[in-house]
Amino acid sequence: MAVEGFVPQDGSDPMVPEPYRIVERRRETSHTVTLALSSAGEVPTRAFQPGQFSMLYAFGLGEVPISISGSTARRDRLEYTIRGVGAVSKALCETPVGAMLGVRGPFGTAWPVAGPENRDLLIVAGGIGLAPLRSVIYQVLERRSHFGNAFVLIGARTEADLLFRDEYPRWRAAGLDTRVTLDAASGSWKGSVGVVTSLFPNVEVRPNRTVAMLCGPEVMMRFAAQALRDKGLSPHDIYVSMERNMKCAVGFCGRCQYGADFICRDGPVLPFGRLEDRLVLQEV
Amino acid sequence: MPSTLQPALAEHPFLRGMTPEALALLTGCAKNHRFAAGEYLATHGTQADRCFLIRKGRVALYAASAAKSVIVNTAGPGELVGWSWIITPYRYRFDARATEDTLAFDLDGACLRQKCDDNPALGYEFLKRVSIELGRRLDDVQLRLLDVYGEPDGG
Numbered sequence: 001m002a003v004e005g006f007v008p009q010d011g012s013d014p015m016v017p018e019p020y021r022i023v024e025r026r027r028e029t030s031h032t033v034t035l036a037l038s039s040a041g042e043v044p045t046r047a048f049q050p051g052q053f054s055m056l057y058a059f060g061l062g063e064v065p066i067s068i069s070g071s072t073a074r075r076d077r078l079e080y081t082i083r084g085v086g087a088v089s090k091a092l093c094e095t096p097v098g099a100m101l102g103v104r105g106p107f108g109t110a111w112p113v114a115g116p117e118n119r120d121l122l123i124v125a126g127g128i129g130l131a132p133l134r135s136v137i138y139q140v141l142e143r144r145s146h147f148g149n150a151f152v153l154i155g156a157r158t159e160a161d162l163l164f165r166d167e168y169p170r171w172r173a174a175g176l177d178t179r180v181t182l183d184a185a186s187g188s189w190k191g192s193v194g195v196v197t198s199l200f201p202n203v204e205v206r207p208n209r210t211v212a213m214l215c216g217p218e219v220m221m222r223f224a225a226q227a228l229r230d231k232g233l234s235p236h237d238i239y240v241s242m243e244r245n246m247k248c249a250v251g252f253c254g255r256c257q258y259g260a261d262f263i264c265r266d267g268p269v270l271p272f273g274r275l276e277d278r279l280v281l282q283e284v
Numbered sequence: 285m286p287s288t289l290q291p292a293l294a295e296h297p298f299l300r301g302m303t304p305e306a307l308a309l310l311t312g313c314a315k316n317h318r319f320a321a322g323e324y325l326a327t328h329g330t331q332a333d334r335c336f337l338i339r340k341g342r343v344a345l346y347a348a349s350a351a352k353s354v355i356v357n358t359a360g361p362g363e364l365v366g367w368s369w370i371i372t373p374y375r376y377r378f379d380a381r382a383t384e385d386t387l388a389f390d391l392d393g394a395c396l397r398q399k400c401d402d403n404p405a406l407g408y409e410f411l412k413r414v415s416i417e418l419g420r421r422l423d424d425v426q427l428r429l430l431d432v433y434g435e436p437d438g439g
Binding site for chain 2: 126127128155156157161181183184185186187189190191192193194195197198201202216217219220223
């Protein structure tokens with residue numbers, strides 16, 4: 001089961017942004033930036049669970065939901081990896097170190113990292129989808145012996161679009177079998193070319209002891225989940241992170257309604273078995 | 285051909301489950317081949333007289349223009365490289381080059397065609413397997429055409 005959605009227990013109003021200061025800014029790709037934020041208010045920097053998101057408020061422009069991409073062990077900061085695709089997210093990407101942002105959350109359900117010992121993990125990320133999974137990867141690295149086989153399969157558009165590339169050697173050295181494939185590559189690329197499912201044939205999946213976590217474009221997750229089902233995985237052992245345009249983030253406004261679920265409250269992390277009938281429908 | 289190749293062929297994912305009789309026929313067309321990184325397995329436009337079942341390493345398929353060379357696909361252990369030997373006019377459509385040291389079963393295309401013609405059951409079985417690979421590659425290309433990692437509408 002994905003972890004239940006977060007509701008603040010300290011009496012604070014989840015609709016009121018808290019002030020955070022940007023303490024580090026790192027450019028990942030030409031369109032993507034990672035910001036590290038620390039609380040600048042009375043409430044300490046909030047704890048989070050892998051997979052959860054916050055509402056980041058660029059003052060005067062608006063709010064957008066952004067997944068947390070950092071380590072749960074760093075209690076002094078929250079990291080967000082943001083792709084600048086709209087007015088707010090582009091503004092966030094350009095905000096300098098030292099500037100203030102408003103933050104609500106963290107909200108939503110988490111990846112099922114906790115669980116029985118020696119489970120195999122299959123982490124499948126496409127594009128910016130690696131960001132919400134990096135927190136899982138960090139937790140696995142901290143408790144590597146707790147898990148069985150652990151794979152990280154990464155798909156990206158081009159070599160220049162790969163996120164966190166400088167971290168892959170460390171992940172591999174710690175026993176995470178990290179593999180990368182690109183949609184398109186120049187002649188100098190030595191790795192794999194093809195969609196992320198093209199990495200599956202050479203990955204050993206042991207049904208009933210594997211949990212898969214998928215994050216990326218919905219089409220990618222749907223095909224990846226189907227390929228994993230073909231390998232014998234139960235749809236309830238496959239988790240996906242859904243992206244919708246959240247507004248209130250606490251299940252009031254209905255903006256992110258997806259069938260019977262509010263993605264902000266019931267998701268973003270959900271078992272594929274709960275969604276698979278909806279993922280093939282248009283305009284849901 | 286050395287008879288010792290048959291057990292190894294039987295273990296290759298592309299051929300797994302084939303009858304011993306079919307494998308015995310195929311073994312007559314097969315040999316082991318090592319390619320150093322950078323070495324070509326096939327060249328665009330030339331006679332497609334071979335195909336390869338990758339055992340270790342990686343092979344990239346290149347489409348080249350005057351300006352640049354682009355990798356359109358790669359194949360790794362367990363995968364097939366080359367189906368032009370079974371489709372007229374039997375000419376390779378891409379360059380295939382090892383991107384790392386690669387070990388493969390090197391199958392003689394003319395020999396395979398002859399055996400498939402002589403033994404329709406073998407030919408049908410082989411063609412079914414090639415078709416699965418073709419379908420998988422087609423799915424892969426169609427998914428990439430969607431450009432799912434392209435810029436979404438954003439906030």
